[in-house]
Amino acid sequence: MNITTYQENLTVQYCFPDNNSSCRKVVHTGPAYIFLLIVFSCISVCTVFLNLLVIISISHFKQLHTPTNLLILSLAVADLLVGLFLMPVKIMQVADSCWHLGEVGCYISPIINYLSISASLFSLVLIAVDRYIAVSDPLLYHTRITVCKMSVIITVGWSGSLFYVFMYLYFNDHFHQSQVRCYGECVLFIKHSWVITNLIIVFVSPCSVIIILYSIIFKVARRQAKAVRAVTNGVSKSQGEKVSNCSETKAAKTLGIVICVYILCWIPFFLSSLSVESVSSLSVLWTIFGWLVYMNSSVNPLIYAIFYSWFRESVKYIVSCRIFESSSSRINLFPERVGSQ
Template sequence: MNTTVQQNITINYCFPDNNLSCIKVVHTGPAYIFLFILLSCLSVCTVFLNLLVIISISHFKQLHTPTNLIILSLSVADLLVGLFLMPVKIMQLVDTCWYLGKVGCYISPIINFLSMSASLYSLVLIAVDRYIAVSDPLLYRTRISVCKISVIIIVGWSGSLFYVFMYLYLTDHFHQSQIRCYGECILFRKQSSVILSLVIVFITPCTVIIILYSIIFKIARRQAKAFRSVNNGVSRIQRDTVPNSSETKAAKTLGIVICVYLICWIPFFIGSLSTEHIASVSIVWTVFGWFIYMNSSVNPLIYAIFYSWFRESVKYIVSCRIFESSSSRVNLFPERL
């Protein structure tokens, strides 16, 4: 039953006792071993870095702000990618068979699309949050609260989950009658559903994000000039009407997060228009999939580079000082003292 087609590649069957089993291709060459180790490290780093963000924002009371709660939501979506999706895709690089059965084949795209929808929803919230903070700081302080943002995030995740189920149901993913053999997992796509999803889930939200950030940076430039023209004798009330540099810096940092997201996701959506189904062993799916998975690893690195509070909180977490009774109330912004 076993034959060798070329060096370092052995062909077996996914389920030898089943006559309808798919052919199994096991890659054992040095390149695949190196890729397996590299991507495994990427998966571990993705989980570790996003856990640092989640623990930081959850533990330290000083970080319980509306903006950070949205970042927390984004990190949870990225954690799902590193914890569930990356390991599955890594194993498929070595062994092309699908061993998780029908249930696993149903759940995998649910987690995939849920993390995608929740990420984009979080980015839209970030854009709206930064727009209000920069354009009208007084309105932001009075109307945007932690409680309201928490409710909005929960509603957004619930809506994303509902959308994922409806999309997979309408594309007949839960009625996989066209599976060619056991050990295969295919995500079926109707062209009409793909186009509708592209408009609703990607083009429309991304257009909103780009428009809002264009307005944000115009306002930031205009108000930066106004701020520089304010002399030292201006009243405190007048100063409060001018957004401080931290708000503008936050807008720029989160703008980088959004740009990286678009760069990583655009190939996936373009590729979705060119095929009606994507098999688990598809090279196109593998390449585009790892583009979007890498985005989940990059976001925490952006926070580490631009946010001093993240670097400070990591020091407390790594040194296990967060287990101290008063650690949740520690000051992560010593420059504000």
């Protein structure tokens, strides 16, 4: 794109013409920006809709009230925050350079942003731990990990994530807004020391734990699969027993895909944050990699739809409004298990 074409696509105005200290507004026009706005808006709507399906499914159907599904529910809530709050804000910033949500909105937006990030990663770490216990010690899993215990752990995790977010923003002077140069601006500058600290605490350390645990999980799963084949060699088993033997391994593989996708979406974002002395939340690079991160919140429900039969079944009941029928919460979402009994 040459300079003339670029200037034709930018119309300089003021965010608040009646305010003498107003920031200059750069309005992006042209078919390319309109296309981006439409695409981003569709992604936001799909993210909200798909994660609401996950939340309603696990919350409504009693058969899905398991410790592992509570972790999926926690992850879906964090993804819902992204689609419901963060994506619309980023879409507004793509449309023009002004901040239209006021000073309070400028304080709250980064809190929701980093809270959803921290809570997502915390949920993924717990998922890895949960699958490790389920695969390595399946006989004692249901006594060691209960719905009540998992609910407490998730509550503590979200509270700890919120505390870390406040500390992170406080030490980067977010609540003082000393970097604001004009009315209609909301910029978050992160000190380089905190970029490194955040990289270690929020990405490197937890992801290392996740990778190590899943390496152990798949080794144990392969060993168990060989043992099952050896024991059942020449012996006919019912379909229900086969489902029981492979359920934990299948869940580990499915959630392993969720974690791999998460890491791949985040790697460009964190690597780019190391390339500058101070990072602005309005930089073009962070905008591009930021949307890659946000799109991860849309991918997780699609992974569930592909690999989890219970999610596909529950969606049918939700879309057809059959969840409003009496006793719908007790519907069996695993009909294949009934036939095998």
